[in-house]
Amino acid sequence: MVTSILPLKMSGAVVKRRGKTLLGPVDLTVSQTGFTIVMGPNGAGKTTLLRALHGLERLSGGQVQWQIPLRDTLQRQAFVFQTPIMMRRSVRDNLAYPLILHGTPKAAAYALAADWAGRIGLGRALDQQAPQLSGGEKQKLALARALMRSPDILFLDEPCANLDGRAIREIEAILKSAQAGGTRILMATHDIGQARRLASDVVFLMHGKIIEMAAADAFFGAPKTPQAAALLNGDIVE
Amino acid sequence: MGEIWEGLMAGLWLVVTLDPDLVEITLRSLQVTLTAVVIGSAIALPFGAWLAIRRFRHRRATIALLNALMGLPPVVVGLIVYLLLSRSGPFGVLGLLFTPTAMIIAQVIIITPLIASIAHQSIRDIWSEYHDLLISLSTTKRQRIATLIWDGRRALMTASLAGFGRAIGEVGAIMIVGGNIDHATRVLTTAIALETGKGDFALALGLGFVLIGLAIAVNVATHMIGRTESDGKW
Numbered sequence: 001m002v003t004s005i006l007p008l009k010m011s012g013a014v015v016k017r018r019g020k021t022l023l024g025p026v027d028l029t030v031s032q033t034g035f036t037i038v039m040g041p042n043g044a045g046k047t048t049l050l051r052a053l054h055g056l057e058r059l060s061g062g063q064v065q066w067q068i069p070l071r072d073t074l075q076r077q078a079f080v081f082q083t084p085i086m087m088r089r090s091v092r093d094n095l096a097y098p099l100i101l102h103g104t105p106k107a108a109a110y111a112l113a114a115d116w117a118g119r120i121g122l123g124r125a126l127d128q129q130a131p132q133l134s135g136g137e138k139q140k141l142a143l144a145r146a147l148m149r150s151p152d153i154l155f156l157d158e159p160c161a162n163l164d165g166r167a168i169r170e171i172e173a174i175l176k177s178a179q180a181g182g183t184r185i186l187m188a189t190h191d192i193g194q195a196r197r198l199a200s201d202v203v204f205l206m207h208g209k210i211i212e213m214a215a216a217d218a219f220f221g222a223p224k225t226p227q228a229a230a231l232l233n234g235d236i237v238e
Numbered sequence: 239m240g241e242i243w244e245g246l247m248a249g250l251w252l253v254v255t256l257d258p259d260l261v262e263i264t265l266r267s268l269q270v271t272l273t274a275v276v277i278g279s280a281i282a283l284p285f286g287a288w289l290a291i292r293r294f295r296h297r298r299a300t301i302a303l304l305n306a307l308m309g310l311p312p313v314v315v316g317l318i319v320y321l322l323l324s325r326s327g328p329f330g331v332l333g334l335l336f337t338p339t340a341m342i343i344a345q346v347i348i349i350t351p352l353i354a355s356i357a358h359q360s361i362r363d364i365w366s367e368y369h370d371l372l373i374s375l376s377t378t379k380r381q382r383i384a385t386l387i388w389d390g391r392r393a394l395m396t397a398s399l400a401g402f403g404r405a406i407g408e409v410g411a412i413m414i415v416g417g418n419i420d421h422a423t424r425v426l427t428t429a430i431a432l433e434t435g436k437g438d439f440a441l442a443l444g445l446g447f448v449l450i451g452l453a454i455a456v457n458v459a460t461h462m463i464g465r466t467e468s469d470g471k472w
């Protein structure tokens with residue numbers, strides 16, 4: 001049996017940049033299953049929190065602990081950035097890149113790339129240059145590239161921020177099937193409707209701190225903090 | 239007016255008939271400059287890439303120095319190389335002054351900072367685009383450099399072409415260290431300068447056409463590299 005890398009424990013984590021505290025201190029445990037939505041106004045620290053969990057931010061205090069040594073978790077995590085990072089290569093080579101990087105034979109990686117391209121509606125665009133795709137196509141490509149390695153945990157930073165209805169629906173469908181397939185998901189979003197559709201639990205951030213953390217039913221049914229209530233009420237929260 | 243027209247016609251005639259002098263001078267130009275570009279690129283491309291990726295203590299100073307070197311007046315480079323290679327200079331015993339090798343050395347010094355600077359900028363752009371992804375995928379340092387160089391290969395070729403363009407049209411430095419010796423170190427630019435001075439406009443213009451042709455070829459090549467980037471041909 002393969003040991004799970006979860007639960008993931010963040011304790012007392014602080015991220016500072018030029019003396020300014022962007023995040024924390026934050027305590028957070030990410031259990032083995034579920035779909036956690038990270039909410040909060042602009043600048044609340046959603047991006048910083050996800051990046052810190054993934055290991056992209058240097059902590060000035062506290063720690064992030066996995067169930068296995070950090071080195072061994074890296075191949076089993078994936079991150080989808082708010083602005084999709086497209087390599088200056090074809091769709092096929094963008095998809096295959098992480099696999100080839102970690103030793104998958106080229107032919108197998110390309111076969112899997114073609115398979116995934118089909119799933120995200122880019123089956124006929126395999127030879128197209130990825131930087132020339134539309135915003136929605138780029139984000140689906142980034143998502144497929146992340147999921148192709150069957151990560152244990154997937155972080156997404158507002159992946160639908162600049163997308164329209166159809167692309168959002170497709171991305172949500174892919175995320176749900178990934179969750180069903182056993183991938184733990186943490187996603188930041190601004191979109192309350194999307195949060196309601198996807199969340200199993202919610203982390204609500206303001207000014208770099210978690211001010212409310214609850215199961216989705218409880219959070220949407222009866223928020224405990226006035227800020228969360230205001231957000232769900234459609235008021236402006238800052 | 240008539241003299242210029244006659245010169246133009248005679249110059250074209252030399253090009254069309256592949257005049258032996260013109261061909262010899264053109265080939266020597268290409269030999270000197272291409273050698274300088276190969277050597278300069280071999281130094282500048284890895285150095286530029288390394289500069290874009292590595293964080294080290296005097297990085298900013300190094301970049302500033304690189305930019306300063308790029309602005310070196312070629313005539314001064316020629317003078318310095320002359321002093322180093324002259325019989326009483328530190329490398330005088332090698333007997334390189336007034337040889338194509340001396341010209342190559344001068345051109346390498348002139349174009350290496352230019353190629354390195356362009357390479358550095360393009361690799362730095364790609365690195366800032368790719369940074370988070372490559373870190374997130376836990377790439378090794380070697381994998382990062384290989385990826386950036388591969389995805390930046392067109393920009394790196396463009397950098398080398400810019401070096402070629404600068405070197406092929408340069409006259410001051412190679413005049414000083416090469417001496418413009420017939421059948422030995424005479425190249426396109428120095429020959430044009432000499433023939434113009436002598437009033438032989440036909441050969442000067444013929445060589446000028448060749449030089450313009452080479453400059454245009456470099457621009458077309460640069461443009462085509464940009465095109466293949468968006469088409470994803472290679």
Ligand SMILES: Nc1ncnc2c1ncn2[C@@H]1O[C@H](COP(=O)(O)OP(=O)(O)O)[C@@H](O)[C@H]1O
Nearest residue numbers: 017022040041042043044045046047048049188
């Ligand atoms: N590179 C940076 N340097 C300085 N401050 C930053 C940087 N990136 C983000 N911040 C600040 O950190 C805070 C949290 O940002 P972020 O995590 O991006 O919030 P969110 O994703 O919730 O909008 C904000 O106040 C933002 O201005």
Ligand SMILES: [Mg+2]
Nearest residue numbers: 046047082157
């Ligand atoms: Mg953000």
